[in-house]
Amino acid sequence: MGNTNPSRSGTTGDLGTVSNDDPWSLLPVGPRRQLAQAAASEFGKRGYHATTTRDIAECVGMSPAGMYVHYASKADLLFTIARVGHQSAFDAMHLSIEGISAPKERVRSMVRAFTRWHAMHHVLARVLQYELRALEPAHYKVIAAIRRKTEQFAADELRQLVPDESRIAMCTIAVLSLGIDTARWYSIGKSPSPEELGECYADLVLRMLRR
Amino acid sequence: MGNTNPSRSGTTGDLGTVSNDDPWSLLPVGPRRQLAQAAASEFGKRGYHATTTRDIAECVGMSPAGMYVHYASKADLLFTIARVGHQSAFDAMHLSIEGISAPKERVRSMVRAFTRWHAMHHVLARVLQYELRALEPAHYKVIAAIRRKTEQFAADELRQLVPDESRIAMCTIAVLSLGIDTARWYSIGKSPSPEELGECYADLVLRMLRR
Numbered sequence: 001m002g003n004t005n006p007s008r009s010g011t012t013g014d015l016g017t018v019s020n021d022d023p024w025s026l027l028p029v030g031p032r033r034q035l036a037q038a039a040a041s042e043f044g045k046r047g048y049h050a051t052t053t054r055d056i057a058e059c060v061g062m063s064p065a066g067m068y069v070h071y072a073s074k075a076d077l078l079f080t081i082a083r084v085g086h087q088s089a090f091d092a093m094h095l096s097i098e099g100i101s102a103p104k105e106r107v108r109s110m111v112r113a114f115t116r117w118h119a120m121h122h123v124l125a126r127v128l129q130y131e132l133r134a135l136e137p138a139h140y141k142v143i144a145a146i147r148r149k150t151e152q153f154a155a156d157e158l159r160q161l162v163p164d165e166s167r168i169a170m171c172t173i174a175v176l177s178l179g180i181d182t183a184r185w186y187s188i189g190k191s192p193s194p195e196e197l198g199e200c201y202a203d204l205v206l207r208m209l210r211r
Numbered sequence: 212m213g214n215t216n217p218s219r220s221g222t223t224g225d226l227g228t229v230s231n232d233d234p235w236s237l238l239p240v241g242p243r244r245q246l247a248q249a250a251a252s253e254f255g256k257r258g259y260h261a262t263t264t265r266d267i268a269e270c271v272g273m274s275p276a277g278m279y280v281h282y283a284s285k286a287d288l289l290f291t292i293a294r295v296g297h298q299s300a301f302d303a304m305h306l307s308i309e310g311i312s313a314p315k316e317r318v319r320s321m322v323r324a325f326t327r328w329h330a331m332h333h334v335l336a337r338v339l340q341y342e343l344r345a346l347e348p349a350h351y352k353v354i355a356a357i358r359r360k361t362e363q364f365a366a367d368e369l370r371q372l373v374p375d376e377s378r379i380a381m382c383t384i385a386v387l388s389l390g391i392d393t394a395r396w397y398s399i400g401k402s403p404s405p406e407e408l409g410e411c412y413a414d415l416v417l418r419m420l421r422r
Protein backbone atom coordinates (compact mmCIF):
# COMPACT_ATOMS: atom_id res chain seq x y z
CA MET A 1 0.00 0.00 0.00
CA GLY A 2 2.98 2.27 -0.49
CA ASN A 3 4.44 4.72 1.95
CA THR A 4 1.70 4.63 4.55
CA ASN A 5 3.77 5.04 7.67
CA PRO A 6 6.42 7.66 6.95
CA SER A 7 8.51 8.92 9.80
CA ARG A 8 7.22 12.23 11.03
CA SER A 9 10.42 13.21 12.71
CA GLY A 10 12.80 13.34 9.73
CA THR A 11 12.15 16.77 8.32
CA THR A 12 10.14 18.32 11.10
CA GLY A 13 13.03 18.74 13.53
CA ASP A 14 11.73 20.50 16.60
CA LEU A 15 8.09 20.56 15.51
CA GLY A 16 5.51 18.76 17.62
CA THR A 17 2.70 16.63 16.19
CA VAL A 18 -0.73 17.81 15.12
CA SER A 19 -3.42 16.52 17.42
CA ASN A 20 -6.29 18.54 16.00
CA ASP A 21 -7.22 20.76 13.04
CA ASP A 22 -4.90 23.59 14.10
CA PRO A 23 -1.55 23.63 12.22
CA TRP A 24 -0.16 26.05 14.82
CA SER A 25 -0.41 23.36 17.49
CA LEU A 26 2.87 22.11 15.95
CA LEU A 27 4.51 25.05 17.79
CA PRO A 28 4.51 25.43 21.60
CA VAL A 29 2.00 27.91 23.05
CA GLY A 30 3.72 31.25 23.59
CA PRO A 31 5.55 33.99 21.70
CA ARG A 32 7.08 31.71 19.04
CA ARG A 33 3.62 30.55 18.01
CA GLN A 34 2.11 34.04 18.28
CA LEU A 35 4.84 35.57 16.11
CA ALA A 36 4.54 32.85 13.47
CA GLN A 37 0.77 33.33 13.29
CA ALA A 38 1.15 37.12 13.02
CA ALA A 39 3.83 36.77 10.32
CA ALA A 40 1.66 34.37 8.28
CA SER A 41 -1.19 36.86 8.39
CA GLU A 42 1.05 39.84 7.45
CA PHE A 43 2.84 37.92 4.64
CA GLY A 44 -0.59 36.92 3.36
CA LYS A 45 -1.75 40.54 3.20
CA ARG A 46 1.30 42.27 1.73
CA GLY A 47 3.68 39.57 0.58
CA TYR A 48 6.93 38.54 2.28
CA HIS A 49 9.19 41.16 0.71
CA ALA A 50 6.94 44.10 1.57
CA THR A 51 6.49 43.06 5.22
CA THR A 52 8.97 44.31 7.83
CA THR A 53 9.92 42.64 11.10
CA ARG A 54 8.48 45.79 12.75
CA ASP A 55 5.06 45.07 11.15
CA ILE A 56 5.13 41.57 12.61
CA ALA A 57 6.43 42.51 16.06
CA GLU A 58 3.79 45.26 16.37
CA CYS A 59 0.99 42.72 15.79
CA VAL A 60 1.86 41.00 19.04
CA GLY A 61 2.84 44.17 20.91
CA MET A 62 6.58 43.50 20.78
CA SER A 63 9.56 45.57 19.69
CA PRO A 64 11.57 44.27 16.71
CA ALA A 65 14.42 43.61 19.19
CA GLY A 66 12.06 41.52 21.32
CA MET A 67 11.19 39.46 18.26
CA TYR A 68 14.82 38.54 17.62
CA VAL A 69 14.88 36.66 20.93
CA HIS A 70 12.50 34.16 19.31
CA TYR A 71 13.45 34.25 15.61
CA ALA A 72 16.86 35.03 14.14
CA SER A 73 15.38 36.82 11.11
CA LYS A 74 12.34 37.38 8.92
CA ALA A 75 13.66 34.50 6.78
CA ASP A 76 13.61 32.26 9.85
CA LEU A 77 9.95 33.17 10.44
CA LEU A 78 9.04 32.30 6.85
CA PHE A 79 10.87 28.99 7.20
CA THR A 80 8.97 28.13 10.40
CA ILE A 81 5.64 29.00 8.77
CA ALA A 82 6.52 26.90 5.73
CA ARG A 83 7.48 23.90 7.87
CA VAL A 84 4.35 24.14 10.01
CA GLY A 85 2.07 24.48 6.99
CA HIS A 86 3.59 21.80 4.80
CA GLN A 87 3.90 19.31 7.64
CA SER A 88 0.35 19.96 8.82
CA ALA A 89 -1.11 19.44 5.31
CA PHE A 90 0.86 16.20 4.99
CA ASP A 91 -0.29 15.01 8.43
CA ALA A 92 -3.93 15.73 7.54
CA MET A 93 -3.64 13.55 4.43
CA HIS A 94 -1.71 10.83 6.23
CA LEU A 95 -4.04 10.62 9.22
CA SER A 96 -7.13 10.56 6.99
CA ILE A 97 -6.41 7.11 5.56
CA GLU A 98 -5.45 5.38 8.80
CA GLY A 99 -7.44 2.20 9.26
CA ILE A 100 -8.98 2.29 5.74
CA SER A 101 -8.04 -0.61 3.48
CA ALA A 102 -10.11 -0.26 0.27
CA PRO A 103 -7.91 1.67 -2.24
CA LYS A 104 -10.86 3.68 -3.57
CA GLU A 105 -11.90 4.75 -0.07
CA ARG A 106 -8.31 5.63 0.82
CA VAL A 107 -8.10 7.94 -2.23
CA ARG A 108 -11.48 9.45 -1.41
CA SER A 109 -10.40 10.13 2.16
CA MET A 110 -7.02 11.52 1.10
CA VAL A 111 -8.49 13.96 -1.46
CA ARG A 112 -11.19 15.03 0.98
CA ALA A 113 -8.65 15.72 3.75
CA PHE A 114 -6.13 17.54 1.53
CA THR A 115 -8.81 19.75 -0.05
CA ARG A 116 -10.46 20.42 3.30
CA TRP A 117 -7.11 21.44 4.81
CA HIS A 118 -6.47 23.97 2.02
CA ALA A 119 -9.95 25.46 2.33
CA MET A 120 -9.79 25.71 6.14
CA HIS A 121 -6.29 27.18 6.18
CA HIS A 122 -6.43 29.16 2.94
CA VAL A 123 -4.59 32.23 4.28
CA LEU A 124 -1.68 30.15 5.55
CA ALA A 125 -1.78 27.97 2.42
CA ARG A 126 -1.45 31.02 0.16
CA VAL A 127 1.74 32.06 1.95
CA LEU A 128 3.10 28.51 1.60
CA GLN A 129 2.59 28.51 -2.15
CA TYR A 130 3.18 32.12 -3.16
CA GLU A 131 6.28 32.71 -1.03
CA LEU A 132 8.05 29.44 -1.77
CA ARG A 133 10.62 31.24 -3.88
CA ALA A 134 11.31 33.73 -1.08
CA LEU A 135 12.78 30.92 1.08
CA GLU A 136 16.56 30.86 1.54
CA PRO A 137 18.23 27.98 -0.35
CA ALA A 138 18.98 25.87 2.74
CA HIS A 139 15.42 26.36 3.99
CA TYR A 140 13.97 25.58 0.57
CA LYS A 141 15.72 22.19 0.60
CA VAL A 142 13.91 21.16 3.78
CA ILE A 143 10.54 22.30 2.46
CA ALA A 144 11.12 20.65 -0.93
CA ALA A 145 11.69 17.37 0.92
CA ILE A 146 8.26 17.63 2.62
CA ARG A 147 6.69 18.47 -0.76
CA ARG A 148 8.32 15.44 -2.37
CA LYS A 149 7.13 13.25 0.53
CA THR A 150 3.58 14.57 -0.03
CA GLU A 151 3.73 13.89 -3.78
CA GLN A 152 5.13 10.42 -3.18
CA PHE A 153 2.43 9.64 -0.68
CA ALA A 154 -0.35 10.73 -3.06
CA ALA A 155 1.22 8.90 -6.02
CA ASP A 156 1.45 5.66 -4.00
CA GLU A 157 -2.25 5.83 -3.19
CA LEU A 158 -3.32 6.73 -6.74
CA ARG A 159 -1.22 3.86 -8.10
CA GLN A 160 -3.67 1.42 -6.48
CA LEU A 161 -6.47 2.79 -8.67
CA VAL A 162 -4.61 3.70 -11.87
CA PRO A 163 -2.97 0.64 -13.38
CA ASP A 164 -1.34 2.60 -16.20
CA GLU A 165 1.96 3.76 -14.65
CA SER A 166 2.46 6.39 -17.37
CA ARG A 167 -0.61 8.25 -16.06
CA ILE A 168 0.38 8.35 -12.37
CA ALA A 169 2.58 11.46 -12.54
CA MET A 170 -0.01 13.65 -14.26
CA CYS A 171 -2.86 12.33 -12.10
CA THR A 172 -0.84 13.13 -8.97
CA ILE A 173 -0.16 16.67 -10.18
CA ALA A 174 -3.84 17.20 -11.02
CA VAL A 175 -5.12 15.86 -7.68
CA LEU A 176 -2.71 17.90 -5.56
CA SER A 177 -3.23 20.96 -7.79
CA LEU A 178 -7.01 20.88 -7.26
CA GLY A 179 -6.49 20.79 -3.50
CA ILE A 180 -3.75 23.42 -3.34
CA ASP A 181 -5.51 25.86 -5.68
CA THR A 182 -8.49 25.88 -3.32
CA ALA A 183 -6.43 28.25 -1.18
CA ARG A 184 -6.33 30.80 -4.03
CA TRP A 185 -10.06 31.13 -4.66
CA TYR A 186 -11.56 30.06 -1.32
CA SER A 187 -13.62 32.73 0.37
CA ILE A 188 -15.39 32.26 3.71
CA GLY A 189 -19.12 32.81 3.35
CA LYS A 190 -19.12 32.67 -0.45
CA SER A 191 -17.57 29.21 -1.00
CA PRO A 192 -18.98 25.82 0.04
CA SER A 193 -17.84 24.64 3.48
CA PRO A 194 -14.43 22.86 3.61
CA GLU A 195 -16.33 19.60 4.25
CA GLU A 196 -18.68 19.99 1.27
CA LEU A 197 -15.82 20.98 -0.99
CA GLY A 198 -13.69 18.03 0.13
CA GLU A 199 -16.58 15.66 -0.54
CA CYS A 200 -17.25 17.12 -3.95
CA TYR A 201 -13.60 17.10 -5.09
CA ALA A 202 -13.17 13.52 -3.82
CA ASP A 203 -16.10 12.57 -6.04
CA LEU A 204 -14.67 14.41 -9.08
CA VAL A 205 -11.26 12.80 -8.59
CA LEU A 206 -12.71 9.29 -8.34
CA ARG A 207 -14.58 9.92 -11.61
CA MET A 208 -11.35 11.20 -13.17
CA LEU A 209 -9.49 8.04 -12.18
CA ARG A 210 -12.11 5.54 -13.38
CA ARG A 211 -10.86 3.24 -16.12
CA MET B 212 -24.62 26.31 -27.40
CA GLY B 213 -24.45 29.02 -24.76
CA ASN B 214 -22.42 32.18 -24.83
CA THR B 215 -20.28 31.40 -27.86
CA ASN B 216 -19.99 34.83 -29.35
CA PRO B 217 -19.44 37.30 -26.52
CA SER B 218 -18.53 40.86 -27.38
CA ARG B 219 -14.83 41.41 -27.06
CA SER B 220 -15.07 45.16 -26.87
CA GLY B 221 -17.07 45.58 -23.65
CA THR B 222 -14.40 45.32 -21.00
CA THR B 223 -11.27 45.57 -23.10
CA GLY B 224 -11.55 49.30 -23.79
CA ASP B 225 -8.49 50.38 -25.74
CA LEU B 226 -6.98 46.89 -26.03
CA GLY B 227 -6.46 45.40 -29.49
CA THR B 228 -7.27 41.79 -30.36
CA VAL B 229 -4.96 38.81 -30.02
CA SER B 230 -3.93 37.50 -33.40
CA ASN B 231 -1.31 35.04 -32.17
CA ASP B 232 -0.02 33.37 -29.00
CA ASP B 233 1.45 36.58 -27.60
CA PRO B 234 -0.77 38.31 -25.00
CA TRP B 235 1.34 41.47 -25.34
CA SER B 236 0.17 41.90 -28.91
CA LEU B 237 -2.96 43.38 -27.27
CA LEU B 238 -0.80 46.49 -26.66
CA PRO B 239 0.73 48.58 -29.45
CA VAL B 240 4.45 48.02 -30.13
CA GLY B 241 6.49 50.63 -28.25
CA PRO B 242 7.18 51.88 -24.72
CA ARG B 243 3.70 51.08 -23.34
CA ARG B 244 4.14 47.43 -24.25
CA GLN B 245 7.79 47.34 -23.11
CA LEU B 246 6.96 48.84 -19.72
CA ALA B 247 4.04 46.46 -19.17
CA GLN B 248 6.24 43.46 -20.01
CA ALA B 249 9.01 44.70 -17.70
CA ALA B 250 6.52 45.34 -14.89
CA ALA B 251 4.98 41.86 -15.23
CA SER B 252 8.44 40.33 -14.95
CA GLU B 253 9.41 42.48 -11.92
CA PHE B 254 6.07 41.92 -10.13
CA GLY B 255 6.55 38.20 -10.78
CA LYS B 256 9.98 38.21 -9.13
CA ARG B 257 9.39 40.38 -6.07
CA GLY B 258 5.64 40.94 -5.79
CA TYR B 259 3.76 44.14 -6.61
CA HIS B 260 4.23 45.87 -3.26
CA ALA B 261 8.00 45.35 -3.14
CA THR B 262 8.58 46.60 -6.72
CA THR B 263 9.22 50.32 -7.28
CA THR B 264 8.49 52.32 -10.44
CA ARG B 265 12.27 52.91 -10.57
CA ASP B 266 12.87 49.11 -10.79
CA ILE B 267 10.49 48.95 -13.75
CA ALA B 268 11.74 52.05 -15.55
CA GLU B 269 15.36 50.87 -15.22
CA CYS B 270 14.50 47.58 -17.00
CA VAL B 271 13.77 49.50 -20.17
CA GLY B 272 16.45 52.17 -19.68
CA MET B 273 14.01 54.91 -18.70
CA SER B 274 13.84 57.33 -15.79
CA PRO B 275 10.82 57.04 -13.46
CA ALA B 276 9.70 60.44 -14.82
CA GLY B 277 9.89 59.04 -18.38
CA MET B 278 7.66 56.17 -17.33
CA TYR B 279 4.91 58.51 -16.10
CA VAL B 280 4.45 59.74 -19.68
CA HIS B 281 3.09 56.29 -20.48
CA TYR B 282 1.49 55.14 -17.21
CA ALA B 283 -0.07 57.35 -14.54
CA SER B 284 1.12 55.08 -11.71
CA LYS B 285 2.35 51.64 -10.68
CA ALA B 286 -1.33 50.80 -10.06
CA ASP B 287 -2.10 51.71 -13.67
CA LEU B 288 0.64 49.33 -14.85
CA LEU B 289 -0.78 46.48 -12.77
CA PHE B 290 -4.25 47.20 -14.17
CA THR B 291 -2.95 47.09 -17.77
CA ILE B 292 -1.13 43.80 -17.12
CA ALA B 293 -4.25 42.34 -15.53
CA ARG B 294 -6.45 43.39 -18.47
CA VAL B 295 -4.00 42.05 -21.06
CA GLY B 296 -3.58 38.74 -19.25
CA HIS B 297 -7.22 38.07 -18.42
CA GLN B 298 -8.45 39.09 -21.86
CA SER B 299 -5.78 37.04 -23.61
CA ALA B 300 -6.63 33.88 -21.61
CA PHE B 301 -10.31 34.40 -22.39
CA ASP B 302 -9.57 34.93 -26.10
CA ALA B 303 -7.49 31.73 -26.23
CA MET B 304 -10.41 29.74 -24.82
CA HIS B 305 -12.95 31.46 -27.02
CA LEU B 306 -10.98 31.09 -30.26
CA SER B 307 -10.23 27.42 -29.53
CA ILE B 308 -13.84 26.29 -30.00
CA GLU B 309 -14.65 28.28 -33.14
CA GLY B 310 -16.06 26.01 -35.82
CA ILE B 311 -16.39 22.98 -33.51
CA SER B 312 -19.94 21.74 -32.93
CA ALA B 313 -19.69 18.50 -30.90
CA PRO B 314 -20.03 19.48 -27.18
CA LYS B 315 -17.41 16.99 -26.07
CA GLU B 316 -14.88 18.26 -28.59
CA ARG B 317 -15.64 21.87 -27.65
CA VAL B 318 -14.91 21.10 -23.98
CA ARG B 319 -11.76 19.21 -24.95
CA SER B 320 -10.55 22.14 -27.02
CA MET B 321 -11.47 24.71 -24.37
CA VAL B 322 -9.62 22.87 -21.56
CA ARG B 323 -6.61 22.27 -23.81
CA ALA B 324 -6.40 25.96 -24.79
CA PHE B 325 -6.92 27.33 -21.28
CA THR B 326 -4.33 24.97 -19.75
CA ARG B 327 -1.87 25.59 -22.58
CA TRP B 328 -2.21 29.35 -22.13
CA HIS B 329 -1.41 29.14 -18.41
CA ALA B 330 1.62 26.91 -19.01
CA MET B 331 3.00 29.10 -21.83
CA HIS B 332 2.45 32.34 -19.94
CA HIS B 333 3.04 31.09 -16.40
CA VAL B 334 5.05 34.14 -15.25
CA LEU B 335 2.35 36.57 -16.39
CA ALA B 336 -0.38 34.25 -15.10
CA ARG B 337 1.16 34.18 -11.60
CA VAL B 338 1.01 37.98 -11.43
CA LEU B 339 -2.63 37.88 -12.56
CA GLN B 340 -3.61 35.51 -9.78
CA TYR B 341 -1.33 36.48 -6.90
CA GLU B 342 -1.69 40.26 -7.26
CA LEU B 343 -5.43 40.38 -7.80
CA ARG B 344 -5.96 41.86 -4.36
CA ALA B 345 -3.37 44.57 -5.04
CA LEU B 346 -5.64 46.09 -7.73
CA GLU B 347 -7.41 49.35 -6.90
CA PRO B 348 -11.18 48.90 -6.35
CA ALA B 349 -12.23 50.53 -9.67
CA HIS B 350 -9.65 48.44 -11.55
CA TYR B 351 -10.69 45.30 -9.73
CA LYS B 352 -14.29 45.76 -10.96
CA VAL B 353 -13.16 45.66 -14.60
CA ILE B 354 -11.01 42.57 -14.05
CA ALA B 355 -13.74 40.82 -12.05
CA ALA B 356 -16.06 41.32 -15.04
CA ILE B 357 -13.60 39.52 -17.36
CA ARG B 358 -13.25 36.73 -14.78
CA ARG B 359 -17.05 36.34 -14.57
CA LYS B 360 -17.24 36.28 -18.38
CA THR B 361 -14.61 33.51 -18.41
CA GLU B 362 -16.47 31.48 -15.76
CA GLN B 363 -19.76 31.94 -17.59
CA PHE B 364 -18.22 30.85 -20.86
CA ALA B 365 -16.75 27.69 -19.32
CA ALA B 366 -19.97 26.89 -17.43
CA ASP B 367 -22.03 27.22 -20.64
CA GLU B 368 -19.80 24.71 -22.41
CA LEU B 369 -19.72 22.25 -19.49
CA ARG B 370 -23.52 22.42 -19.26
CA GLN B 371 -23.73 20.62 -22.61
CA LEU B 372 -21.96 17.60 -21.08
CA VAL B 373 -23.21 17.68 -17.48
CA PRO B 374 -26.99 17.37 -17.36
CA ASP B 375 -27.14 17.74 -13.58
CA GLU B 376 -27.33 21.54 -13.10
CA SER B 377 -26.35 21.24 -9.42
CA ARG B 378 -22.91 19.96 -10.48
CA ILE B 379 -22.10 22.72 -13.01
CA ALA B 380 -20.74 25.28 -10.52
CA MET B 381 -18.25 22.91 -8.88
CA CYS B 382 -17.20 21.37 -12.20
CA THR B 383 -16.52 24.86 -13.57
CA ILE B 384 -14.41 25.77 -10.55
CA ALA B 385 -12.44 22.52 -10.83
CA VAL B 386 -11.80 22.85 -14.56
CA LEU B 387 -10.63 26.48 -14.37
CA SER B 388 -8.66 25.75 -11.19
CA LEU B 389 -6.68 22.97 -12.88
CA GLY B 390 -5.77 25.33 -15.73
CA ILE B 391 -4.97 28.36 -13.58
CA ASP B 392 -2.90 26.41 -11.04
CA THR B 393 -0.63 25.25 -13.86
CA ALA B 394 0.97 28.69 -13.64
CA ARG B 395 2.02 27.99 -10.04
CA TRP B 396 3.93 24.77 -10.59
CA TYR B 397 4.91 25.00 -14.26
CA SER B 398 8.65 24.96 -14.86
CA ILE B 399 10.23 25.17 -18.33
CA GLY B 400 12.40 22.14 -18.99
CA LYS B 401 11.02 20.10 -16.06
CA SER B 402 7.31 20.09 -16.94
CA PRO B 403 5.60 18.53 -19.99
CA SER B 404 5.23 20.92 -22.94
CA PRO B 405 2.17 23.23 -22.85
CA GLU B 406 0.67 21.15 -25.68
CA GLU B 407 1.18 17.79 -23.91
CA LEU B 408 -0.17 19.18 -20.67
CA GLY B 409 -3.23 20.65 -22.40
CA GLU B 410 -3.94 17.32 -24.06
CA CYS B 411 -3.55 15.40 -20.83
CA TYR B 412 -5.75 17.73 -18.75
CA ALA B 413 -8.42 17.74 -21.47
CA ASP B 414 -8.47 13.96 -21.19
CA LEU B 415 -8.69 14.04 -17.37
CA VAL B 416 -11.52 16.59 -17.48
CA LEU B 417 -13.55 14.56 -19.98
CA ARG B 418 -13.20 11.53 -17.70
CA MET B 419 -14.27 13.67 -14.74
CA LEU B 420 -17.42 14.81 -16.56
CA ARG B 421 -18.54 11.38 -17.80
CA ARG B 422 -21.89 10.29 -16.42
